[in-house]
Amino acid sequence: MSNDRIEYLRSKLAQYPDFPKKGILFEDIMPIFADPKAFGILVDLLVELVQKQFKEIDVVVGLEARGFLFGPTLALRLNSSFVPVRKPNKLPGDLATISYKKEYAEDAFAMQKSSIKPGQRVLIVDDILATGGTAMAADELILQLNGNLLGHVFLMELGFLEGRNRLKAPTFTLFSGQTEAPEGSKTA
Numbered sequence: 001m002s003n004d005r006i007e008y009l010r011s012k013l014a015q016y017p018d019f020p021k022k023g024i025l026f027e028d029i030m031p032i033f034a035d036p037k038a039f040g041i042l043v044d045l046l047v048e049l050v051q052k053q054f055k056e057i058d059v060v061v062g063l064e065a066r067g068f069l070f071g072p073t074l075a076l077r078l079n080s081s082f083v084p085v086r087k088p089n090k091l092p093g094d095l096a097t098i099s100y101k102k103e104y105a106e107d108a109f110a111m112q113k114s115s116i117k118p119g120q121r122v123l124i125v126d127d128i129l130a131t132g133g134t135a136m137a138a139d140e141l142i143l144q145l146n147g148n149l150l151g152h153v154f155l156m157e158l159g160f161l162e163g164r165n166r167l168k169a170p171t172f173t174l175f176s177g178q179t180e181a182p183e184g185s186k187t188a
């Protein structure tokens with residue numbers, strides 16, 4: 001049953017109030033990767049979700065850093081390539097770059113221009129959809145490289161931030177996280 005598997009994954013999550021700054025309820029997904037059974041379930045559920053919603057994915061794009069934890073494994077299971085979107089000063093060569101805002105900070109991303117061929121069918125994966133700033137920046141990079149952006153898959157969505165409304169392609173998540181602003185946050 002999918003519900004049992006989702007509940008098993010949920011049981012592994014931890015929440016930390018006021019991290020990395022006051023008003024943020026931080027969702028820690030790392031315990032999933034500490035448990036091989038949970039990691040196996042996670043990958044199985046992602047494969048099932050992707051195969052149900054998308055056809056013929058050429059490239060799975062993972063977002064640094066947590067999108068690297070499962071992106072390559074998912075790509076292998078889908079028989080697709082894996083390509084990283086990285087933080088600044090990490091990638092060599094000719095780059096496409098973009099700055100963005102996320103729930104608790106500002107950041108920037110880069111991709112090697114040669115990493116996506118025009119028209120390749122691209123799926124973006126990451127752990128958490130919060131404000132959508134991070135994923136929207138990745139969308140822009142894929143479009144700059146003339147990739148065919150099919151959609152997004154996340155483990156968890158913080159629904160109260162409505163990030164999915166900012167994204168440029170269909171968006172699917174395994175489960176929902178915070179549906180209301182945490183106590184003490186600016187928007188509470």
Ligand SMILES: O=P(O)(O)OC[C@H]1O[C@H](OP(=O)(O)OP(=O)(O)O)[C@H](O)[C@@H]1O
Pocket residue numbers: 063064065066067101102103104107126127128129130131132133134135163
């Ligand atoms: O929807 P948003 O508000 O943009 O936030 C979501 C992003 O925030 C986290 O990344 P972060 O760069 O903070 O951490 P990481 O390097 O540990 O992945 C998370 O992994 C998402 O990529």
Ligand SMILES: Nc1ncnc2[nH]cnc12
Pocket residue numbers: 024025026027028102103104128130131158
């Ligand atoms: N509340 C949160 N917990 C963990 N990662 C995040 N990325 C953005 N918002 C987050």
